[in-house]
Amino acid sequence: MSKKRTPDDRTVGDDYDDPTSVGDDYAGDEPGDGARLGGAEPGDDGDRAGGDEPDGDDGRLLDRRGYLKLAGTAAAAVAAGSAGATAAEGTTRHGIAFDRVLDAVDDLGLDPSGTEPVNGRLDDALTEGTLVRFPEGDYLFDGEFEVDADRVGVLGEGDVRFVPETGYTGFLFNYDPVPDDVLIENVDVDMRADGTTTGIRLRCRSRFHIEDVEFLGRGLTDNSGQVSAFLLGITDEDGRGVLRDAVAKKGSRVDGYAGGNGRIGVWVGWTNKGTVRIEGCDFREFGNNGTYSSRTPGQVEIVDSYFLNNNASNVRIGGEGSYVENCTVEVDFEKYTGPEIEDTGSGFGMRGVQVEQGVQLEGAESIPAGAAVRDCELVARNAPNGIALVNVSPQGRSLSVENTRIRTDVDGMWAVRRGRPGAIDWREWQETPPEPHWVRLEDVSITGSASGREAVRIVGADGSVVRNCCVHQSGSSRDGINFVDSDDGVVEDSTIDVTGTEVTFENSTASTSSITREGSCPLPDPEPASSGSTSDSEETEDTTTDETDDTTDDDAPTGPDGGLELVIDGGHTSDRIAYAFATDGTVDPGPRANENDEIDGASVEGQVEGGIDSFWVTGEFTAFEVDGDAEVRLDGDPVDPAELVVEETESETEESDGETDESSDETGESDGETDESSDDTEDSPSADDGDATDDGSTDDDTTDEASDAQTLVVDGSATYDRIDYSFTVDGSVAPGDRANESDEIDGSTVTGLVEGGIDSYEVAGAFTAFEIGADAEVRLDGEPVDPDELVSTARLVEVDGSHTSDRLAYTFGTDGTVEPGDRANESDAIDGATVTGQVEGGIDSYEVTGEFTNFQTDGDPVVRVDGERVDPDALDADADDLPHELVVVGDGAEASYLVETTGAVAKRDGGWGAEAADAADGAVASGTVADDRDTFGFSGDVVRMRVDGDASLTFRR
Template sequence: MSKERTPDDERVGGSYGADGTVSTDYEVETGDEDGSAGETEGGDDTPLLERRGYLKMAGVAAATVATASAGGAAASGTTRRGIEFDRVLDAVDDLGLDAGGNDPVNARLDDALSEGTLVRFPEGEYRFDGEIEIDADRVGMLGEGDVRFLPPTGYSGLLFDYYPNPDDVLIEGIDIDMRANDTTTGIRLLCRNHFHIEDVEFLGRGLTDNSGQISAFLLGITNESGRGVLRNAVAKKGSRVDGYARGNGRIGVWVGWSNKGTVRIEGCDFREFGNNGTYTSRTPGQVEIVDSYFLNNNAANIRIGGDGSYIENCTVEIDFGKYTGPELGDISTGFGMRGIHVDQGVQLEGAETIPAGAEVRDCELIGADAPNGLAMINLSPQGRSLRVENTRVRVDIDNMWAVRRGRPGAIPWREWQRTPPKPHWIRMDNVSITGSASGREAVRLVEADDSVVRNCCVHQSGSSRDGINFVDSTGGVVEDSTVDVTGREITLENSTASSSSITKDGSCPFPNPEPASSDSTGDSTSGGSTDDSTPDDGQQELVIDGGHTSDKLTYTFTVDGGVEPGPRANPDDVIDGTTVSGQVEGGSDSFWVSGEFTDFQLDGDAEVRLDGETVAPSDLVVSDSTEETNDSTDGTDSTTDDSTAETTEERELVIDGSGIYDRVEYAFTVDGSVAPGQYANDSDVIDGSTVTGHVEGGFDSFLVSGEFTDFQIDADVPVRLNGQTVDPADLVVDDGRTVEVDGTDSTDPLAYTFSVDGSVTPGDGAAAADVTDGTVTGRVQGDASAFQVTGEFTNFQVEGDLVVRVDGEPVDPATLDGGHDLPHELVVDGDGAEASYLVETTGSVAKRAGGWGAEASDAATGGVASGTVADDRDTFGFSGDVARLQIDGDASLTFRR
């Protein structure tokens, strides 16, 4: 029975009471959060402590007498998980509990759980008719084999609760089966110094009414030196993922203000909870979350607080392609996906501030697909500081931040919650951020003084995606890092930061998700897909392993038997009959195959294993000694192979993109013939004698004859002709080119400028452009401008997602930006109001010419560039590294290397 308590009574879940909801925490851009108070906690005031004590003593005595009369005796004491038990009782033989799941066990089990008692449960099902209250020290329940506890059908309440504050409690080796209709239950346990919960799985989904819905685990330790452990706990179908319920939805693990000690969550698996996978942030104690897996938990997958709390070696996925629950309802409010959320707000008015110092290390985070992705790592307005180390983050969800520091501030519905004291920084070291997300920026730091981004790699390929954004922050540092984005590398809004050793080149490792509990019990009756993948007779496991590299490695293979997805198959892989095509990018794919391989193409150096043995793909393909012969219609015999060149004039052209992970587009035309070569890709298009295609970490090859009349490629990758490396520009004679700047896909006005060392003649749509001495400055808005040019490009810059074509073929404008004495480029872009800037480098600085070149009033002296911008741009060339940068006002900096 539950007892009503005041917030100071140190009861886990006290925040469900009148002081507010557990988790009303959705922030808007300013850092505000919306929500409202939750419902109050009811209870039964009946004092039964003395009666319960007598009943327990009587129950133990009865069990002992019953055992002795049967010719046996209860097992002697034992020590398990650091807890000393005086006696061990068998649930069936000693207590007479029904292991068939028919008769309720509450009365006898409740009485038997007296001080110093461990109850062992043989394999079977044990039905409960309500809550069991744990009110003694050194008590435990241990399942042996497949042990399932069944709450009553239609029950919505705790299965185990505590009163008052017991100590040394063990719960291990049981499944809680709540798959009956309208059934939801959980475990609430607040101990003085120690508890241990291990190998507990919730079967079924908590789908009862979300108002005050019961969470899976509500845990705490009251003494500062105490320690509780939750290990190998699993809940794969938490609740409705859209069941936030104004902060009253079901939580995976709640650790609240009652906790003063340390709670360790280890090797656990929590999925699809509507109100946080773990809500373990607003506690003065510490929470350690290690070696665990989280998938599609609303609000946040993991939440932690301050000093001493950390997340280590965990995998967090947000991917609604893997969602197994009911169709989403209204997600207009109370719905948003975050990977990790750090929140050091206090739960009670007048309480001391939680010390700063949360850490995330050695984690894998993937934001693949969600209706509303907020941030993979988020520091709340009530958060103080956060350190992120040795962690890989992938974001494919548009407008979702990889790392975000929300503006520090109070929460509107709890005015007494003050803005947390400094520090407010995020410090990132050896963090990789990858993915295809577009919009916003990868890293946003607001009022985050003294934040640091060091030894990091940011590679975001989506459109209009900026890199690192400082807002109202001072003392920022970005150093020894790769920032490769489609937008601006570093932007400062009323901020100061220093920068050094920043490049666009480098390898960004990808996360490799691996659920922590793939061997745990499935939940087959709850719907959705299972997690296990096992072979049928005669099948072998094929693994394509690209975990050693961040490059994208493509493959295709065909068997003459069958093929099915394996345990590591990717949803993007395509199985068409017995042919598979797919890719790995820093991870592995696997399939169950039968029969012989008739084809295997691998573009890259992935390791291929068949039933655990490393094999060469070429060795897998069985050659047919009766392969097709070459029929001849002229009656003569031929001893040549038709796969060789048609004439002695044919040459092999190879475009080699294996050295980088970027997608490299190319197009070429010859005045002779062209045919696919050994490494041609199915996506390449051969239209007469013109080829368009791309490589992405691999090769393409063609057999060509005649001369090249055009060759366009948007990256500096090796091109070989008959084995000799050649410069594509040397293959084509320049007789003048047509340049088109195309903004038809955008309704916004987009500016551009370029210069050539030859001539420029305006063409269609270019009447409004300014053409002066080989330099063009113009603007398009839903239309295009064309020019006829000769000579080489010396400068080419565009705004936004403008498409640039040369002789009809799309090109990257950066490849047209001609050579300069200084190898790097700095662009300062004004935002309307005048802003001043100063950039100090370790090398030299010079103004760039062209339409967006620095003005006469701007300065480039030694290694320092300075000046002002308003609604224009200033461009400088520089060498060395950026040592310091400062902006007074709103402007952005883009570094091009």
């Protein structure tokens, strides 16, 4: 992702981006000598309400409170022994004109040691037109500080920390009533003390500017109604507020949704009528959205920012004029650094970007349509419950997504979803938002290994378009584009390479043209934008290099002189970890370099503190030391620093082995071997069989297991592309004579890669899984084999009711075959590929092939597939058709029924499905039932039902 700052297209004042530090322009040796700042002329303050003013004065009569403030300031100066200090004259910073600049220590006598509270004196001093400069230090706040004057600001110079009292759980800054032209810049908010959570609430009339503010510590206090980090708003439709380079890497508990009352990164709500710009920020692990900025009649611009693991949405925006641009969003709970997650049932519908225009007040006008996402990188690797990386809610209107790369590896998680437009259940007075409801994707790449559902789901969205897009989803049963109740759609000039169906329609119409399965899709590069963090600023490492599509090595980043990327990752801890290394080649700063680390020729000394450093390196490592528990990666693979250091004799030995691939030499891999005799060696028995006699017999010491072993070869020597693979057997795996120590054998599962070379293993038993990312040749005992044909497709399905004496009924079906297992019960019925049975204190088992078409249970049996416990609902393919289920159960004698809904009904398949004589017509289900059951899916609400005879109706939602 480009790190070039997205231009702020609406500048406020001539020096909106003036970077001049206030302290840099003092002319004298001592602060407070009366020198001019920034070259501003008295009276040239840009105040929109003021006219010409006398030099050296703000030209206004002081009210009583202002007079008392000035008196208090003078008293503070005398008390501090600095009566001779004189406030510097005015300056303009970020478009805000200040009449005077006061030094917090020399002029106001504030305590920089964090012992004495600053609230009282700071309140007295911060009158209209005043900027208070804070020298380096800690400043204690003993409660909320009210901002109640125009053109005021606080500016830290150096390492400045504002520290609330231990146990404080309110706002650090709050507004009263609605000030204007407020600046907060270059301060850390230190809430690391136990039970302490705070935030900044600022609503201004036409302008505020907040920059370089970092929250230190995690908001862990009461998860109900927590104080959010920032609550912002502009009341003037033409006004503009900026939040720039704000950082909160430990927002709160990620499971702290608290029914919508948890801590938020940035809230922009209904009182905002202007534009709020969120720029260059870094928000992570908030329990209730990274930014909740969708329910505002104003505009929100979110640019150049990074978001990680914010629950339930990382970013939320509304309508016209609001957009997300050049941002990185990640969902990866392996990177979560907070307390143990206790509750994944509250709010855990993880989304990347959420679009909605829900009105906050009953009777308010709908927010205009027109939200946009462009030039973004969105990645979901691991989540307890993934919804979509781009999600348009029922209260959302139109959305355009352009030039954006999306990757999801979370099964069942959509890349893009347009929810059915409609009212929100818990706000019944909210009407369906007016049209348009379309979604338009252009130049969007969707990759990843997610299985199930479809990559893009578009519901109730007439006029939607997918153009010049690329979809490559390698997970099983994954469809491409799904239109539901949407007309006049367009899919054109796109690559759609999925394991399911490219484009599907449900009560929809769309034109399709120039659709192909050929081509490669660009991968996301989830590199966080620079955040200006005061801690080690690098965030989380990009691990997208294991993508198994057709992308070539030409797409991978490379450093100067073709170097490999070395990463030192301390993101899992806040401890300071020092390191040093040297090579006999070259070292250059990498994409995650830290300017504080020292590169001296080919030697480096540095440290990480809760972040990541990276370098481009060539040659062999001659030294490497790490003082702490950092993870070191070379070219994306974890490595042991001690094993990176190559002694001269080892280097000579490696050269004698015939390795010629430079990249293999650098990583110590054997994948680059080019010995012409290698094929003969690979195809022969392993080295353990070297004593075989001419008739093929082996030594008497050879075990039965060894005699059953076969030599598996993964041959990537035909290409220098990186080829990832993994396989599992139900027996044993041991390294072969061409094994690579960097490949991982975990029990009977292997994960590895070849890059211009060959790997080999000794395997015993049947293959239960085999995945390979490209067209490498696979040989078993010298014979080429198809990896797909190696895998036994039959799975063992167990329905376990041994934990109760209750009778638990079940039914399931597949699109393959079903055979009785070793725990089969002859009273259970197998009809083709459909099973109907029951357990009563015991276990039933079956051997099945194919995908499940449905799976339904009564009660709570434990269901296992190949020994792994699964949720039957997750196996029930029919459950995705309609959101609710109607079950009609007979009691012996024939009974008739009729059920009418406000939505649609459809028959369910399988042993409990409705029969041919039963009907699902539009919104009405009807039929007869005796000693069996009929099942339907339905949407909407039930408005009428009738039963003639003995039968029960059950509704499952």
